[in-house]
Amino acid sequence: MNAHDRPSDEFIVFVKQGCETCQMIEGILGDVAQVFPTVIYTQDNPSFPAGAGAIDDTDLEHSFRHDVETVPTLIRLSSGKEVSRTFGWHRGDWQEITGLPGLGADLPVMRPGCGSKSREPGVYDTLRAKYGVVDFKSRPILLGSYDDPVEAAYDRGWSDGLPVVPPTDARILRMLDGTSRRPNDVIGDVPPNLASITVEKVAVNAVMAGCRPEYMPVILAALEAALDPLFTMHGLLCTTCFSGPIIVVNGPIAREIGMNSGINCLGQGNRANATIGRALQLIIRNVGGGRPGELDRAVLGGPGKYTFCFAEHEGDPTWEPLSVARGVPAGKNAVTLFQGDGIQGFLDQRSRTPEELTKSLAMSLLAVGHWKLCEFTNALLVLVPEHYAIFRDAGWDRSRITEELHKAMVRPGEDVIQGAHGVGEGIAVSRRNELVNKFWPEGLLIVQAGGQAGLFSAICAGWTGGRFRNESKPVTKEIVL
Structure with a gap:
């Protein structure tokens, strides 16, 4: 033709x-x-x-x-x-x-x-x-041409105190490209107001937090864990204590999205660590209505209520990752949410045997909450590689370390009852003749993370809601890509 x-x-x-x-x-x-x-x-x-x-x-x-x-x-x-x-x-x-x-x-x-x-x-x-079909269900807020969108977010109470990224249509669309889930899929009801949240609203808050699109699967899994009734997010939000969600990420996705599991992994400087945790906190605030001074009644709070998120170091094949220990198949991506406080530093640069280090760690772990409070809260131990090497070189794995730590923290009830040693705090006097453990058997979580720069591990005390053993626990969710 x-x-x-x-x-x-x-x-x-x-x-x-x-x-x-x-x-x-x-x-x-x-x-x-x-x-x-x-x-x-x-x-x-x-x-x-x-x-x-x-x-x-x-x-x-x-x-x-x-x-x-x-x-x-x-x-x-x-x-x-x-x-x-x-x-x-x-x-x-x-x-x-x-x-x-x-x-x-x-x-x-x-x-x-x-x-x-x-x-x-x-x-x-x-x-x-600008030119495509945008079918967002979230209510748009129209600003004047001279309005500052960052200041507008402050004025409307959408900020955690730090500036947020304005959630433009283009940014939301880009964020939604980070997940295979549909924008109108409902994730659950966010406390305290039990407001329904869709993937689209997660994307809006992820934009505001400064996330990249590839973080979306982790954010969604963390939100699902937070909304699990066993995590009791409502109680954690309303507590007068220091606690908030601590997010631990396992699996290949942590490396793929550039999360920090090494030097300064509990500190600043890594975008994924900082913004994933922040996105969850903004969702609780902006969708659920959990604002400080209102439903959030923390006496002091803590920096972790901005964000507390890091990846576990999985470069040592002798170490069983936290997610695997909690039932997720090896090699799969997962998040674990722990109800925890800030960091209690643990410094021991002289112990060289696992027995010495176990006793030393136990001394610091006993201080969680209060030295005389037992089976009252949980704890997250962040074990740095140099401390773990002492256990590893002696053939101790995760299970052995956990078991020996529990044994090292068993004490006579008469030492920790109310009034003992002239201190009113403590366990019930009726337990005077018992041998008492510091934590429930499942109440001590161990994560390996941090750099090779020193023998400095960390302890994160758990929320006092952990005393309700069968009602409030850490939650692990597999990440759906």
Whole structure:
């Protein structure tokens, strides 16, 4: 079929002057336009191609609507509908689509095209938000042209005290690309107001927290763990104590998204660690209504209520990851949420045997909550690699370390009853003749993390709600990608 057999055909061409291939084919665009109605859209310079009467597409609306990925792109329409397209320059393809057998005979057989400006990083999401179909269910807040969106977030109480990232449509769309779940999927009801939350609303708060899209599966799993009744998020939020959710991430995803499990992993400086935990806290605040001074009645609170999230170090094959110890298959991604306080530093640079180190750790663990409170709360022990090496070199694994620590913390009841040693705090006097453990058997979680820079481990005291042994516990959830 030649060009004269297709009177209803017309062509659309997308080019940009910054593309060498587009410059190379500039002359043949006129050859096509002599035979067919042809519309040329230029992405960067309205005067290119010269004398072609190109349409200015520097706002990239037409490039977006025609889903152009590469320039040049040639699209053939028949009766107004697209019937074929090609991109870059391939002489045979252009001749076949146009029906012009001599087209570009003096040009090379093939030259690759260039990336469309509509597909540059960040641009496509902006175009989707501006020209695409955005079916968000969240209520939009329209600001005036002179309003500062960061200040507006403060004014409306959406901030945890630090500036938040304005959740524009483009940013929300980009965040939703980080999960395979549908935007309108309901995750659960967020306390204290038990407000329903969708994946879309998670994405909104993840944007505000400063997350990247690839963090979304971790955030969603952490939220599911927080909403598990066994975690008792409502009670943790309303407590007058120091506690908040501590998020521990296991599995390959921690490395893939760049989480820190090494030097300063409990501190600042890592985007994933900082913003994943912050996203969960913002969800509780903005969706559930958990604001300090209202339902959040903490006497002092703690820095961890901004964010407390880190990855477990899994580089030592002798160490059983926390998620595996809690029933998740090895190699799978998971989050564990622990109701915990801030960091109680543990310094022991002299113990060199597992027996010495166990006794030393037990001394510090006994101080959790209060030295005389037993089976009252839980604890999370963050064991640094240099301390773990002392156990590992003696053949002690996670199970042995946990067992020996529990044994080292058993005390006569008469030492810890109320009034003993002239201190009113303590366990019930009726337990005077018992041997009492500091924690419930399942009340001590051990995580390996931190750098190789010293013999400094950490203890995070658990929430006092842990005394309700069968009503409030840490929760582990597998991450769904």
